[in-house]
Amino acid sequence: MSNQMTIYDISKKAGVSIATVSRVLNGSANVKPRTRKKVMDIIEQYGYKPNAFARGLGLNSMKTIGILCADASDLYLAKAIYYIEQNLRENGYHSVLCCTGYEMESKKSSLSLLMSQHVDAVVMIGSNFIFNNNEDNEYIRTAASSVPIMLLNADFDCSNVYCTLCDDHKATQDSTSKLIESGVKDILYLYNSNSYSGLKKLSGYQNALLLHDIPLRKELMQCFKGHHEDIDGVKFFVENIADNGIHFDGIVASDDFLAIGAMNFARSRHIKVPTQLQIIGYNNSILSHCSEPELSSIDNRLQDMCAQLVRTLIGTLTQNDMPQKTIFSGELIKRGSTSF
Amino acid sequence: MSNQMTIYDISKKAGVSIATVSRVLNGSANVKPRTRKKVMDIIEQYGYKPNAFARGLGLNSMKTIGILCADASDLYLAKAIYYIEQNLRENGYHSVLCCTGYEMESKKSSLSLLMSQHVDAVVMIGSNFIFNNNEDNEYIRTAASSVPIMLLNADFDCSNVYCTLCDDHKATQDSTSKLIESGVKDILYLYNSNSYSGLKKLSGYQNALLLHDIPLRKELMQCFKGHHEDIDGVKFFVENIADNGIHFDGIVASDDFLAIGAMNFARSRHIKVPTQLQIIGYNNSILSHCSEPELSSIDNRLQDMCAQLVRTLIGTLTQNDMPQKTIFSGELIKRGSTSF
DNA sequence: ATGAAAGCGCTAACAA
């Protein structure tokens, strides 16, 4: 019953007009304290809650943010969702989640679905929402013309689009360099995505080699195309590389699950980590704790990024001018799989 | 601009009334095909999208389901969210996600937050939303009086509350029994939660022992109180148990991360798995693939449960009578950490 | 400081 109360009921019980009730509801200054108290008392007594739809209609907002991500069950993306939702809720916003999968059409239709729900803004988690063919990114520009778009881990120039990212290029380059300087010569680079940040990591690896006068070798840059949970598949993949006579004494991976797969390869071949083979993962996820030795992994400060992203979002929503790009630097968390 | 169009604009351009536009929008049968086409053309031409708020106001629904879970970054919960959101979207529903954390007050306030958003139903993921003190569950009964509540992995008797769960008791009992029958005598049970399903698993373990005339020993039932990512903490925890002179040659864990921690304990102590120590995890998560040997783990059919949950939900929302309880049986996925 | 009343864009009952 408390649920069904309207502003009219409250106004009647309180002996005021609906406008006055609305005012106390919205914290308007123009209400006599006595009146305010009277109304508040009735509201509490009956547990009245304003109807969110009607309010949405009037204000054209239900304080709701759309969150787009390819796959909420991915370790990294799941964390991002968690942090972002939390920060949003602390700021009084709800989160509508939409998992798009990895296909382009599905991403586009998911975004327009969210737009038709009149979300106040959209957060896109992961660089795979930006396509290499720039025409394919029109769907973002279109959406950005009506609400702010926040990108996590992606870089995209467009007004009303705000990017929060980690300098994956530099982080990968620095870590690879350290590996080289510790005496490793043949570094296998394992990756699984050609997204923006995927390419950035790759070029970081390449740059490190070039800086140390080590020629790039195609056979040392291998792309695993399986599912992000198929650790066993990664193990076979690496075994296969080794069986093709390709030698490596160091591995840099663009994701922890690749690194763990490599770790299992090493164990099955009785290759000692880190003495005979050093391995570096990416994301500093729970996976980096489950191997023995534990995995050195690049942390890209996800929690900080998410907090900053929401801060920027709230800023733009409240009319402040906000920087369009915020860049964090990642850092290598050293554990037992490296020896420097 | 296409965004700002209203049903009035469309009706004018099409030379019909708003009612007719509304009818074609909602697929009413009572529209002459010619008229329908005329209206559709205008709608497409201008890219008109009905205002979700106004529609919500009229229908008292925005086709939105609230999803409550303690922590979206938990491996298991993240998967559940993923599956449920997907199934909901396929049925034309949006998902509002709310991560509550593990405190009671926060759970209660999160639920009322969702209710005030007028969600059409609420999905609660995880048995930790049911409290042992039954009075504390009043918040669910209250909510259930206005919308259907769907519980995943929890058991709660209340009208308009629907439960989809796995028989964790039986699954744990069966797996423990197999372990016993393979010759293991001292089985350590590792758990980390006293939630409904946590207790069910524990009693499954206990039952298996009793069935085999093995006395229960308190020191063999150990509750780890750390964070669900603290695999290292688990390792120390188990080391500590062993150092206290407690002998065990088998471990059943209520979650894979506990089992992996135990696995790392074994490696650090040079205890051979599975010859000297057999280990069984729970959830069949990605963690069960990252150890060497791989972890045997109980699969509780999350994907099936989520699909069924949504099916039931859609059923209740469309006025069909639906069963209040659906129970799946889990099964042990055998891998290298057991030898039967 | 307060009230009256005009929307907001849509649905659905009722008329035609």
Place this chain on the structure above:
DNA sequence: TTGTTAGCGCTTTCAT
């Protein structure tokens, strides 16, 4: 088959 119109519950001018 189509149109008219009365809500849905709230916000927000505009008077008072």
